[in-house]
Amino acid sequence: MKGKINFVIDALMFIFLAAISGLGFLMKYVLIPGKDRIAKFGRSVDLYFLGLDRHEWGTIHLILGIVMLGLLVLHIVLHWKSIQCLFRRLVGSKKWRIPILFAFSIVSLFLFIFSFLIKIEIRDLKDGSHGHHHVSGDQKVDDSGERKGRYFQTARAAHNTDELDYPIQVRGKMTLAHISANYGIPTAEILSGLNIDASVSSNIQIGHLRKRYGFRMSEVERLIRQYQQTHLK
Numbered sequence: 001m002k003g004k005i006n007f008v009i010d011a012l013m014f015i016f017l018a019a020i021s022g023l024g025f026l027m028k029y030v031l032i033p034g035k036d037r038i039a040k041f042g043r044s045v046d047l048y049f050l051g052l053d054r055h056e057w058g059t060i061h062l063i064l065g066i067v068m069l070g071l072l073v074l075h076i077v078l079h080w081k082s083i084q085c086l087f088r089r090l091v092g093s094k095k096w097r098i099p100i101l102f103a104f105s106i107v108s109l110f111l112f113i114f115s116f117l118i119k120i121e122i123r124d125l126k127d128g129s130h131g132h133h134h135v136s137g138d139q140k141v142d143d144s145g146e147r148k149g150r151y152f153q154t155a156r157a158a159h160n161t162d163e164l165d166y167p168i169q170v171r172g173k174m175t176l177a178h179i180s181a182n183y184g185i186p187t188a189e190i191l192s193g194l195n196i197d198a199s200v201s202s203n204i205q206i207g208h209l210r211k212r213y214g215f216r217m218s219e220v221e222r223l224i225r226q227y228q229q230t231h232l233k
Contacts, residue, residue, distance in 0.1 A: 002078070009075050016068040023061040027054045034171045034217065046218045053216070055172075055207075069112075168221045172207025179206060179220070185227040193223040 031047045031054035032040065046053060052060075076083065091097050110117075170179060176187040180202065187202045194215050206220060 006075075006078060009071055009078070013068065013071045013075065016064055016071065020061060020064050020068060023057055023064070027057055027061065031057060034169055038169055046216055055210070168224050170206060170217045170220045170224070172205060172210065172217070174206050175203050176200070176206065176209075177202040179224070183224045183228070184231075185224050189227055190220065190223060194219065 026049065031049060033054070037043075037045050037047065049057065087097070091100060168183065174182075176190060179185065179190065180187045188198060190196075191198050191200060194209070194213060196209060196213055200209070206217075209215075210217065
């Protein structure tokens with residue numbers, strides 16, 4: 001009976017590992033990130049597979065990874081005696097066994113939870129990168145609607161046209177302040193259009209709001225386009 005259980009667990013681990021790898025390829029090479037979509041399709045688009053975008057597949061990828069880890073723990077429990085014997089053979093000296101086990105446990109625990117412990121580095125979007133210019137994290141952006149995006153003013157002059165037909169690209173790491181400054185739309189217009197509490201900080205990343213409220217980046221881009229056509233002509 002134990003042999004059958006081991007076989008089922010090993011088979012499930014292989015299937016989950018294959019699925020995790022496959023989803024990694026899907027998100028990397030098929031449901032490509034926003035910065036690559038404009039280069040490939042000539043405009044900002046949303047990509048879906050089975051009705052889910054890359055962020056939603058990323059959540060599934062995480063869940064599969066956690067399940068895979070659980071199966072691995074179960075596998076270790078069922079093979080614990082064999083593992084002990086192999087470890088004793090590998091590490092002959094008793095005085096080294098506890099330090100090695102302790103170090104292994106600490107490293108494993110750190111790798112599992114390190115993303116909750118690290119301090120992230122925040123970099124503002126650079127000039128010339130898809131029309132985004134530098135806005136410091138604590139810089140306040142005028143939300144009165146009088147300030148119009150430098151990107152659109154520059155692009156309009158370059159094209160010598162009143163048509164706002166250049167691409168809009170909203171990425172998850174952009175803050176509301178960045179979007180407001182880059183595209184000339186007040187943060188209040190974004191929050192109102194997405195039915196988000198007006199008290200939300202302008203320094204929060206749009207990707208975080210997306211996860212919380214369930215909207216799509218294309219909706220933000222449509223709001224920007226509508227605001228341009230109404231106010232930035």
